[in-house]
Every structure is written in structure tokens, then in C-alpha cells.
Amino acid sequence: MFKRILVPVDGSENSVKALKMGVDMQKATGAELMTLTVFRHHSLLEASMSMVRPDEPQNIDDVMREHAKEIADAAKKAALEMGAESPRAFVKSGQPARTIVKFGKEREVDLIVLGSRGLGDLEGYLLGSVSHKVTSLANCPVMVV
Secondary structure, eight states, X not given: OOSEEEEEOOSSHHHHHHHHHHHHHHHHHOOEEEEEEEEOOOOHHXXXXXXXXXXXXXXXXXXXXXXXXXXXXXXXXXXXXXXOSSOEEEEEESOHHHHHHHHHHHTTXXXXXXXXXXXXXXXXXXXXXXXXXXXXXXXXXXXXX
């Protein structure tokens, strides 16, 4: 039924629930399981705030990318512990919903499994959740957990 399953993860409790569902779907179908962690490029405001702390010269994008990589690695490890077979973890930068959908199209994903609420910011409450946007934009089935 499904050949490729994508589970976007952000470290939230709901993304862990989605990962469990994705692993269960993989076991039932034999599909390839991929996780995706999306980090958002910092804004000009964040960049200007980083100049206030010269004793912390790290690039904000590098810090965010490293944190996203840690989340992706933890999700892959958790998937293996849940019994997933050969899960793959990816990290991308961009607007979460659009990046998830674009990645899914590029990888020819048959199913996206994601949490109903993640670690979203205020924008998510004002403009709609990532899960809502993904369900609106995706060309494949989306399971919201």
C-alpha cells in the first residue's frame, strides 16, 4: 500500500506519537521510513540580537541546524527502538509546512504522518498549525496523530 512514509519530527510529544504511528505503518506495509526535522532560518531581528552578545559569536543558523540534527538523530534512534527497519533521518531549513510538502514530493512519499501540534511558535496560533497547512498542501495522504 505505502512505499515511502515521512514522519516530520520536532521533538514534541505529538511528534513522538506520530513517529510511533509511522513505525507501526512501516511494520504493516514494509515501506521505507523517513523522518524530517525542519529548522527555520533566523530572522533579521534574531540576527541583530546576536550582535549584542559578542562573547557568543556562533551563527544562529548553525546552532539551529545542530539542534535539529540532534532531534533527527534522537528520532532515528527512537524509531529503531520501536522496531523500525532502516529508518532514515533528514534535516532541512525553511518554513516547516512548505518544506515538509516539498521534501515529500521530491522523495515521492506516499504518506505523511505528523503530530497535531508541535513546538510551533505564535505564528502557528495566528496563521494555522503546521499540520493544518501540510494537509492543505500535500498531494499524498496525511495522517494527523
